[in-house]
Amino acid sequence: VEAEAGFDLGLLGGVVVDASGRAPRRANVYVRDGRVADVSVETRAARRTVDCDGLLVMPGLVNLHVHARPGRALGDGLPMLVWHERWADGLARAMRDGDAYVGALLAFTECLLGGTTSALVMTPRYLEAADAARDVGIRAIVVPLAVDDETAAGTGDDLQESIATITSLGRQEGERVQVWFGFDSTYSTSERGIRAVAASARAVPLGVHTHLSEEREDARLRLGTKGLFGVHYLHDCGLLDLEQPVVLAHCNWLDDDEIELLAAARALTVAHNPTSNMHLGTGVCPVGRLRGAGVRIGLGSDGMLSNFHLDMFQVMRGACMLQRISALDAGALSSIDAFELATVGGGRVFAERLGEVAPGAPADLVVVDPRHPRLSPTVESGTDANIVALLVWCAAPSDVRTVVVDGRIVVDDGRLCAVREDEVVARAQETFDRIYARIDSKQP
Numbered sequence: 325v326e327a328e329a330g331f332d333l334g335l336l337g338g339v340v341v342d343a344s345g346r347a348p349r350r351a352n353v354y355v356r357d358g359r360v361a362d363v364s365v366e367t368r369a370a371r372r373t374v375d376c377d378g379l380l381v382m383p384g385l386v387n388l389h390v391h392a393r394p395g396r397a398l399g400d401g402l403p404m405l406v407w408h409e410r411w412a413d414g415l416a417r418a419m420r421d422g423d424a425y426v427g428a429l430l431a432f433t434e435c436l437l438g439g440t441t442s443a444l445v446m447t448p449r450y451l452e453a454a455d456a457a458r459d460v461g462i463r464a465i466v467v468p469l470a471v472d473d474e475t476a477a478g479t480g481d482d483l484q485e486s487i488a489t490i491t492s493l494g495r496q497e498g499e500r501v502q503v504w505f506g507f508d509s510t511y512s513t514s515e516r517g518i519r520a521v522a523a524s525a526r527a528v529p530l531g532v533h534t535h536l537s538e539e540r541e542d543a544r545l546r547l548g549t550k551g552l553f554g555v556h557y558l559h560d561c562g563l564l565d566l567e568q569p570v571v572l573a574h575c576n577w578l579d580d581d582e583i584e585l586l587a588a589a590r591a592l593t594v595a596h597n598p599t600s601n602m603h604l605g606t607g608v609c610p611v612g613r614l615r616g617a618g619v620r621i622g623l624g625s626d627g628m629l630s631n632f633h634l635d636m637f638q639v640m641r642g643a644c645m646l647q648r649i650s651a652l653d654a655g656a657l658s659s660i661d662a663f664e665l666a667t668v669g670g671g672r673v674f675a676e677r678l679g680e681v682a683p684g685a686p687a688d689l690v691v692v693d694p695r696h697p698r699l700s701p702t703v704e705s706g707t708d709a710n711i712v713a714l715l716v717w718c719a720a721p722s723d724v725r726t727v728v729v730d731g732r733i734v735v736d737d738g739r740l741c742a743v744r745e746d747e748v749v750a751r752a753q754e755t756f757d758r759i760y761a762r763i764d765s766k767q768p
């Protein structure tokens with residue numbers, strides 16, 4: 325029976341949870357050719373099956389903004405710009421060939437073990453991160469941390485060089501790992517450079533990722549020859565009317581005109597980084613105003629250096645907490661809203677229907693074991709159903725048992741399949757030690 329009608333993979337007997345608004349329901353999820361093929365109570369033939377009785381099956385989490393320099397938890401409590409110069413730029417200057425690969429391997433290992441199946445990564449020496457993503461099995465979009473300002477030399481990739489390289493890679497539609505255009509910021513990249521990125525992105529065509537309006541000072545910089553504020557400036561540079569995805573990280577300080585421009589941009593998504601923003605004390609993304617205007621939003625952690633962790637469960641609950649305390653309203657962002665932002669919200673940047681658990685959607689799936697005291701007791705259905713609230717507020721990466729990306733099992737019973745975790749940790753330590761020895765002034 326199995327050969328002609330069979331599926332590649334079956335996740336059997338779990339409770340399916342997604343952001344569709346449907347109540348969690350017990351079902352078998354079957355996968356074929358990298359896509360969800362069937363979600364039903366029927367038992368069908370599959371080449372490989374995973375017993376999910378008593379477990380939850382949810383869409384993979386999408387981290388829409390990550391950096392992967394091989395360092396973590398440094399400069400805690402420093403002002404953002406001081407921290408950035410010392411640690412973000414300091415590490416980048418001291419990195420050598422192969423170091424970005426190890427940093428990305430560490431980041432992707434943490435992502436996958438914690439149920440994150442897609443990551444948008446901006447990192448210096450970006451092509452090494454694309455190699456790491458291919459090796460470890462995560463779905464990724466990798467962009468350069470490109471700069472062209474003389475004062476930023478050595479802190480990122482050369483902008484013009486990155487434009488030439490990425491243009492030559494061309495369209496990569498349907499590939500699990502893609503390389504897009506990217507630049508660090510509006511203040512370390514020239515107007516000429518940003519216009520060149522926009523023109524190339526339109527010509528190939530390919531998506532673009534950058535930071536915008538993270539803290540109050542950078543949001544009020546008068547940019548370019550016309551002296552425009554951030555969103556107006558990117559609009560003037562031709563970046564907001566592209567047909568292909570543009571992802572802007574942060575967008576914390578926006579006036580009403582800027583929100584209108586973002587809403588009018590056809591393929592724009594804001595990557596909101598609540599825990600990073602709280603950590604660095606930079607600002608509060610106006611999620612309610614953006615959603616009200618129709619701007620798409622996904623969630624990101626930001627980097628290991630700036631946010632310290634890449635745990636999207638913490639990021640989801642951080643998003644709720646930040647909106648609620650700043651609005652003084654417990655209803656400001658619900659668990660299901662945060663779950664939606666972290667699945668389909670960021671997912672559509674990677675592929676159509678990514679983040680759904682339904683036939684035709686990409687098969688990026690996570691199996692969570694809810695039988696831990698912190699996730700108990702559960703209410704599966706009815707008006708007091710608490711499964712999504714438990715996932716958002718109480719779940720931890722260690723609750724993740726199985727992870728499927730593009731139809732393939734990449735984490736099996738809590739263990740990464742492609743590489744050994746202890747080897748990733750050892751390589752990261754050895755790489756960081758070498759980089760750290762090269763950084764001159766370690767103290768303020």
Ligand SMILES: [Zn+2]
Nearest residue numbers: 535573626627
């Ligand atoms: Zn960032």
